[in-house]
Amino acid sequence: MNRTVIILAAIVCVGIAVANYLLAQNLMLPLSVMKERAGGMPWYLTWAMVWVSVACSLALGGFLVASTRKK
Numbered sequence: 738m739n740r741t742v743i744i745l746a747a748i749v750c751v752g753i754a755v756a757n758y759l760l761a762q763n764l765m766l767p768l769s770v771m772k773e774r775a776g777g778m779p780w781y782l783t784w785a786m787v788w789v790s791v792a793c794s795l796a797l798g799g800f801l802v803a804s805t806r807k808k
Contacts, residue, residue, distance in 0.1 A: 740805050754795050
């Protein structure tokens with residue numbers, strides 16, 4: 738593949754990671770509200786899933802950037 742396309746795909750992956758975090762931050766209720774509604778554990782599990790998906794997107798973006806290096 739073309740290096741430009743690979744770098745563009747890496748930028749898109751990082752953008753997806755940022756968008757995923759911002760979307761979760763804006764859609765999820767704060768922990769204090771969730772504790773009042775007895776939903777503390779699902780709050781932690783949901784944030785864990787968000788962080789895993791952010792980490793996967795960043796790892797894929799890093800892999801794509803690293804794959805453009807010449808051997």
